[in-house]
Amino acid sequence: MCFFDQHRFACGDWKWGHFRQHCAKEYRIGETCGMKLIMQTVPVGQKCKLCEKIDTKMRRRGAEVERISRWQREGVKFRASIDKAMDIIRHLDMEIYDLSCERNKRLQGIGALSAHP
Structure with missing residues (x-):
């Protein structure tokens, strides 16, 4: 369960942002475990x-x-x-x-x- 930013658009849609932090399950450097959790939500002022x-x-x-x-x-x-x-x-x-x-x-x-x- 690695952590990523989430970009939320004005219309309510979203997309994944930058990788932020590894979880305890992933030990390989530069790899993620595949599970994405939100570190922070970044509001975007435009529509998707x-x-x-x-x-x-x-x-x-x-x-x-x-x-x-x-x-x-x-x-x-x-x-x-x-x-x-x-x-x-x-x-x-x-x-x-x-x-x-x-x-x-x-x-x-x-x-x-x-x-x-």
């Missing part, structure tokens, strides 16, 4: 990479929705563009869903670590 990707895709999706509504106000001459934008939105929705599932899976794993601040 997954949340940043989700935010970026949400902004892109909002821009596509705005373009569609603008084209619909101007009439039927942009039908092909509207269809293409709808496909982009469907693709973005799938990517956002996948990233959200990955993020939720990581956050479920943090519950066990929360008991050790």
Whole structure:
């Protein structure tokens, strides 16, 4: 049970930081036992990479929705563009869903670590 820093992001996600201290089980220099415990939690003022990707895709999706509504106000001459934008939105929705599932899976794993601040 070797000790590491934990970096906690503003969104609640986390990642392991630097190695800090060996436990009594590991006698080899430069090696860790494989069990990680938190030495200290370091708050990070920004969101994790997954949340940043989700935010970026949400902004892109909002821009596509705005373009569609603008084209619909101007009439039927942009039908092909509207269809293409709808496909982009469907693709973005799938990517956002996948990233959200990955993020939720990581956050479920943090519950066990929360008991050790």
